Amino acid sequence: MATARLAPWLLLLVCVLSVLRTESVDVVNTIVTDAVKKGAVCLDGTPPAYALHKGVGDAANNWLIYLEGGGWCATEAECVFRTTKDVGSTKRWAVEKSSLIAMLSDQESENPYFYNWTRVYVRYCDGSSYVGDREKPYVVRYHDVDPGNNTTVYFRGARVFKAVMEDLLEKGLKHASNALLTGCSAGGLGALLQCDNFRSILPEKAKVKCAADAGFFIDGTDIYGGHMHRERFAQIVQTHESQKNLPKSCTSKMDASLCMLPQNFVADIKTPLFVVNSVYDTWQIENILMPVKKDQLAVHDEFASCGHDIENCTCDQVKLWRGFQSEFYQALAQLNSSSSNGMFINACASHCQTQKQETWFGTSTMPKLRDRPGVGEAVGEWFVNDAEMRRVDYRTKTPLVCEYNPEEPHWNNHYTFRGTNLFNPAYTLADEIKRKTSLIPRCPAEIPAYFQQPLLCIAGLC
Template sequence: MQPENSKSSTDQSEEEMARNLGTESRRAMTFVPVGLNMQKFQLSPISCTCRRIYVQICVLLVIVLLLVLIRTISNVRVMFEEYHMASDTDGELVVLPKQFAQSRSAFCLDGTPPGYYIRYGQFPGNTNWIIYLSPGAWCSTPVDCYNRSFTALGSSAIAPIFFPFTGILSANEEENPDFYRWNMVKILYCDGGSFLGNRPEPLIHQGKPLYLRGTHVLTAVIDYLQMNTNFGAAEKVILAGSSSGGLAALINVDHLRKKLTSVKSIHALLDGMLFVDSQNIYGKHKMKDTLKDVFHLHQIADAPAIQECTSSLASSITYRCMDPLYFYNYLFTPVFLISSLHDSWYINNALAITCPFKKCPPQEVVVINEYKLAMLRALQPVKQSVHDGLFITSCPAHTLLLTKWFYQRDVSVNNSSLQQALSRWYHHQHPVKYIEDRHFSQILNCKTVTY
C-alpha cells in the first residue's frame, strides 16, 4: 500500500497535466489577429461600400433606361398621331408595283413606276371619286426632259410621301361642302407631257433613257385603282386638273368615260388651262410653239385620247389639237372652265411680261389687253353651251382649284366664290356663265396673284 503523500502527488500531477492540456486547447482555439489578418479585416467595410455604389449605379441606369423608354413611347405616339392626322386630311403616296407598271409600259421620265396620292372618302360619299391631274408645265426639248427627270416632276423615287389636299380636294366641310366626303386621288405628274405622251421607244439624252409615256401612265393608274380600290364600283367621277393638268383632263376625259362604262355621271373641272394663241411682246407665238414642240417630242398624235381630233386634220397641223379651245369642239363630257382674263403664269411665260402689274409700261399693257380679248373671243362656244359652265375672273391668277381662293370670296364673280359657282353648276341649279371683264386698271387692288 502506497503512502498517502505519494497518492496525493500523483493526483496533483494528473490535475496539473489536465489543466495544462485545457490551457493548450484554449490557446489553439483562440484567434489572435495579427499583421495580414488585421488588414483583411479592415477591407470588409470598403468591400461593402463598393457594393453599395454598384447598386446605386445600377438603379440609376435602370431609371435612365425607363426614362428613355417612356420618351420613345411618347415620340412613337406623337408620330402616329401626326401620321394619322396626315392620312385623314392629306393624300398618301402609292407607287405602282414595278411589274404592274412594266406590263403596261407605264414609266415616269426616269423609268420609275408612276404613282398617285389618295385619301379615302366617307359614307355617303365613298362611292364618288375626284381624280386630279396636277400642274407642272411641260418638257418640250430633250434637255428639258433630262433635267426634269431628276425632280419630282419626272420621278416617283423622290416624290414626297404626303401631299396636302386643299381646295377641291379638302376634307373640310366648310371649305368644300359638296365633295369633302368623296374619295380623292391626285395622280403624280411625272411624264412632262400632260399625260398624253405616246413615244414607243425611250428618248436617249446624255446616255440616259427618258420615257415619254404619259398616256400609259394615266391608263395604268386608272387600271390599278380599279383593281385595288372600290374605284371599279364608282357611281360619280370628276376628272379635274390645273394648268398642264387641266389640259390633260380636257383631252382625256372622254376617253376615261369610255373606260368607266358603269359610272353614272362623269364631269370635268378645267382650271387655268385656256392657253390661247396670243402674240407676246417680241412678236412671237410662244404658247403655240411650246405646245407644238410638246406634241411632236412626246409623239402625241396617235394617243387614243386625242386621235379623234388628229385623225381629222392634215398631218402638218395635227398639233392644233393641243390648243384647248380647238379640242373643245370634239368634247362630249360636261366641263366647268376656271380661268383668269389676266392669267399670271401666261403673262409671265407666254407673253414675256414680268413687270409688277402696278408698274407695267403702257406698251406692255396693250399686249395684255390683246391677250384678254383673244380669250374672250375663244370662250364664245363655251358661253353658248347648254351643259358647260364658266368661272372667269379678272384678278391676276393662274390656278384656283387647290388654293384658298377656291372657297374664299376675295376672288368672286357675280358675288359668288368659285366653290359656290361650281356647286350651282354641278347640281344643275341654273346655268353658270360667270365672266368678270374688268379693265386692267381696275384689277390692281385684287388680293391674289397665284402662279
C-alpha cells in the same frame, strides 16, 4: 418699351399666319408598281403614283380625280433634267406623303361640295399633259466620263394615265355614282384632253364631268406680234409623239401641235365640261404674252416692268394687255354652248385657283371675295346641282388681287399687295383693288362683250 415696340409686329405676324392657315390631310401615296410591266412609267422609269383619301358614307362612291400640273418638257434635254425633279420621278413620293388642301380638302368649311368624296391626287411625272406615247426611250450615254451610269428617259404620259385609271377602277372607281376629272395647269389641259376617254371607262349610269383649272391655254399674240409659243407646243408634241393621243377631230383639220390648244378642240368634247381660268392667268402672261425672244431682248425688257405691274405701263403697252384679254374671250367662245357646260372666268392675277384656299373657297381673312358665287361654289353647283353656271368678268380691264401669300414671292404675287402693305395692316384688299383700277384712266378702251352672261363681281367691284 421693347415689348411695346414689338406689339404691332406680333399683331402683323398673327394676321399673316391667319392668311396662310388652312387645314390639310396628309395621305400616303400609292405607287402603281404593276404599271411598269405595261410600260407606263415616269420620265425616269419609276412607276406612277397617286394619293387617295377615301370618302365617307354615301359619298364614298363619288370620285374626284385631280391631275397634278407642272408644265412640260419640250426637248429631250429638258426631259432629262426633269428626271431629277418631282415632275419627272416618283422616287420621293414613294417615301413621303401628299398634303390635300382646297378642292381636295376633307374639311366641310373649306370644301363643302366635295369634302366627303373619295378624292385622288395624281402625281405628274410625264411632262406631256398625260398624252405622250413614244415607244423608244432616249438614252443619255456618258461614255468615258461615267460609262456605267447612263440615263434612260421615257415618254409615256398616256400610258401613265391609263395605268392609274385602271388601278383606281379596281379600288372602286368602277362603281362610281359621280365622277369628276379635274386638274390644274398642265393637269387641267390633261383633264380636257382625256375627258371623253375618262367618261368611256366609267359606268353608263354614272354622272361624269370634267373641269379644267388654268388649263385653257390660248393661241394668243405675243408682244412681238407673233405666236412664239406655237414652236414650244410643236416641240412637245414631237418629242413625246403625242399626236396619236390628241383629238382626231382636230388633227384631221390642222397641225397636231395646234391640237394641244383647247380652243381648237373643246367644241368636240362630248362630256360636260367646266372651265376655271383668269384672263390674266399669270403663267400665260409670262409665257404666251411676254415670252423671252433672244433676238428681241430689248422689246422684252422694255415690257417687263409693265408685265409685272400694270401701273408701269404706257398706253401702247396697255393695248397689249387688253388685246390678250380680248383674244382669251374669243378663244373661250369655242366652248360648246351646251347648257351642260360651264365656266368661271375672272380677272384674278392667279394660276391654279382650285389649289389655294383663298381662291377656292375664301378664308376669314379674305372677306367679301364670296359676295357672289366664287370658284368653289360655281364648280360645286354646276356638278352637284347641275346648275347653269357661266360667270364671266369681261369688264375688268386690269388684274385683280384675289390671293396673297407673303411667303411665296413668285410671279403669282406680282400683282398682290405691295411690300409696304405688310407694314400697314390697315391697308385692305379693297384699297388695293381701288388702286389697281384707277391706274390707267388715261388709256380708255372697251373690251368687246363676247359673252352676254351676267357680270361676275369680285369684292363688290363690277
